[in-house]
Amino acid sequence: SRKEAAQRTMKLHPMWQQPIAVPGGHCQSPIDIVVRKSVFDSALKPLATDYDPETCQQIWNNGYSFLVEYDDSADKSTLKGGPLQDQFRLCQFHFHWGESNAWGSEHTVDRRLFPAELHLVHWNSDKYSLFEEAVSGDNGLAVIGVFLKVGKRHEGLQKLVDALPAIRHKGSVVEFTRFDPACLLPSNTEDYWTYHGSLTTPPLTESVTWIVMKQHIEVSHDQLAVFRSLLFTSAEEEVQKSMVNNFRVQQPLCGRTVRSSFT
Numbered sequence: 625s626r627k628e629a630a631q632r633t634m635k636l637h638p639m640w641q642q643p644i645a646v647p648g649g650h651c652q653s654p655i656d657i658v659v660r661k662s663v664f665d666s667a668l669k670p671l672a673t674d675y676d677p678e679t680c681q682q683i684w685n686n687g688y689s690f691l692v693e694y695d696d697s698a699d700k701s702t703l704k705g706g707p708l709q710d711q712f713r714l715c716q717f718h719f720h721w722g723e724s725n726a727w728g729s730e731h732t733v734d735r736r737l738f739p740a741e742l743h744l745v746h747w748n749s750d751k752y753s754l755f756e757e758a759v760s761g762d763n764g765l766a767v768i769g770v771f772l773k774v775g776k777r778h779e780g781l782q783k784l785v786d787a788l789p790a791i792r793h794k795g796s797v798v799e800f801t802r803f804d805p806a807c808l809l810p811s812n813t814e815d816y817w818t819y820h821g822s823l824t825t826p827p828l829t830e831s832v833t834w835i836v837m838k839q840h841i842e843v844s845h846d847q848l849a850v851f852r853s854l855l856f857t858s859a860e861e862e863v864q865k866s867m868v869n870n871f872r873v874q875q876p877l878c879g880r881t882v883r884s885s886f887t
C-alpha cells in the first residue's frame with residue numbers, strides 16, 4: 625500500500641513514524657524541561673507510592689517496549705501525593721531507550737538526553753473503573769518518569785534483565801512475580817517536575833499528569849545492552865529488527881507551565 629511504501633522509504637518502524645501532529649493536540653508529550661522556566665510550587669507534596677510486589681504478574685514484549693504488568697483489579701499498588709488529588713493504581717511500567725548511550729529518553733532536561741527513561745503508568749481509580757476508560761478521560765493517568773544513566777549495576781533491575789531473553793520477540797510473555805517497582809525509584813522522591821501532557825504512543829491522548837523525577841537512577845552498560853537485544857519483530861518475521869530508539873521526539877510546550885517541587 626501507499627502507507628507501507630511511505631514507511632519503507634521513511635525506513636521507520638510503523639510505530640515510530642512520528643505523527644506530524646495530533647489534531648488539536650496542544651498538550652503533547654514528551655517535552656524538553658527548561659529548568660529555569662519551571663515554576664516552584666510549595667503546595668507540591670512528596671510522592672506517596674505504596675506498591676505491593678504480590679500484584680506483579682507478567683513481563684511481555686508488545687513490539688514497542690517491554691512491559692511489566694500488575695494486577696490493577698484492586699487498590700493494592702497505588703500512587704498518591706505529589707501533584708495528585710486522587711488515588712491512582714499502578715498498571716504497568718516500561719522503558720524507552722536508544723541504540724547508543726548518547727540518547728534514548730523521551731523527556732529532556734535543558735535539552736540533555738539520557739540513555740533511557742522508565743515510565744510507571746498509573747490510572748485514576750477514584751474516577752474510573754478501568755485503565756481503558758482512564759486513558760481517554762480527564763485526569764485519567766499519572767505517569768512517573770525516571771531517567772536512567774549508565775554507571776554502576778542496578779541490583780534490583782537484574783531480575784528484570786534476566787527475564788528479557790525469554791521475551792526477545794514481539795508477542796512473547798513470561799510469568800514475572802514478586803517484583804517491587806519501588807526499587808527503581810530514585811532515593812529522592814521529593815524533587816520532581818510536573819506538567820499536563822499525553823501518552824507518548826498512540827492513542828496519544830492528553831490525559832496524563834506527568835511526574836518527572838529530578839534524580840536519575842544508574843544501571844550498568846551491560847544491563848542496558850540487554851534491553852537492546854530485544855526485537856521489535858515477532859519470531860515469524862523474516863527480517864528481525866532490534867528494539868532500539870523506541871522514543872517519541874519532544875513536542876511543543878504550547879504555553880504550558882512546568883512546575884517544580886523544589887527550588
Ligand SMILES: O=C1NC(=O)[C@@H](c2ccccc2)S1
Binds near residue numbers: 745827
Ligand atoms: O508514558 C507513556 N509511555 C508509553 O509508551 C505510552 C503508553 C501508551 C499506552 C499504555 C501505556 C503507556 S504513555
Ligand SMILES: [Zn+2]
Binds near residue numbers: 824
Ligand atoms: Zn513510556
